[in-house]
Amino acid sequence: MRLLVIEDNRNLVANLFDYFEARGHVLDVAPDGVTGLHLASTQRYDALILDWMLPRMEGPEILRRLREEHHSQVPVIMLTARDELPDKIAGFRAGADDYLTKPFALPELEVRLEALLARANGRQQRRVLEVHDLRLDLSTLEATRAGQVLHLYPACRKLLEVLMRASPAAVPREALEFALWGDEPPDGDMLRSHVYELRRSVDAPFAEKLIHTLPRVGYRLCAPASTPVADATDRG
CATH class of the missing domain: 1.10.10.10 (Winged helix-like DNA-binding domain superfamily/Winged helix DNA-binding domain)
Structure with a gap:
């Protein structure tokens, strides 16, 4: 997978890189919303891992602009500490495909990403x-x-x-x-x-x-x- 991580927590980003790169995936990182939107709309990624609270532009706004202005259908999983039901509803309505709250297990995140890609490809099979x-x-x-x-x-x-x-x-x-x-x-x-x-x-x-x-x-x-x-x- 080629993943874009839009996240400003350096420790979390380091953990994601250590885990996913060791399993053969390729990751890019954007530490703020504006950079994240630019990369997501100009580069090809298999999926996005998106935080909610970000400098310069929050996650739901990135999603809205990706879907409405750039017509991007890239699978997106929101990875956020906001665990209230209204937040989850807002995330899905903004265009998220999945929603995972912090703290989380890295293997669960990987499995969710694989499921997103399988659905995006219209089939349940190995990549x-x-x-x-x-x-x-x-x-x-x-x-x-x-x-x-x-x-x-x-x-x-x-x-x-x-x-x-x-x-x-x-x-x-x-x-x-x-x-x-x-x-x-x-x-x-x-x-x-x-x-x-x-x-x-x-x-x-x-x-x-x-x-x-x-x-x-x-x-x-x-x-x-x-x-x-x-x-x-x-x-x-």
Whole structure:
């Protein structure tokens, strides 16, 4: 899942990132309502996690403008300490798809998000990304190629999800670094090391290579027939 968290509580945001990123999801964060509305209306997300009390614009107003002005149907779950029935009614009427009160359990939030996505897709089934003979099950976090299970570290699994979601388009290095480390990438070229490890699992045992380097741009994952002639595959 690619999630937008619109929340100004830094400790809560850190907990959400720790939990969801470890399970292979990609998160963006907006610390205020205006930033949240801008990101939600200009970027593509699978779902939004939205607080009620926010600086610059409150959650219900963000919802109203998303639905009425931007005609967005992105699934939204409100995550708020406001637990009175009138608040819940107001949240749903503003356009929320679900409502979870604080404190909450992270696994429950994940299950609710999965249910929202299943309903939004019009089906109750596992979410699976597929490129050629490569599959990534976002529910079980199992990756396979040609039926063979791939053993991936969490960072490699996260890279794989980002590349598969974008396929066959290229993903800039900066976007991949942000997916792994946010605004604080480590010193050195750690991304190249992670891509090398990902290639060892995804490509090395197979004749057809799916991960390709675009010099001075980034990386792309695509079916062999989609591989551009000018593509250059290296070890990192």
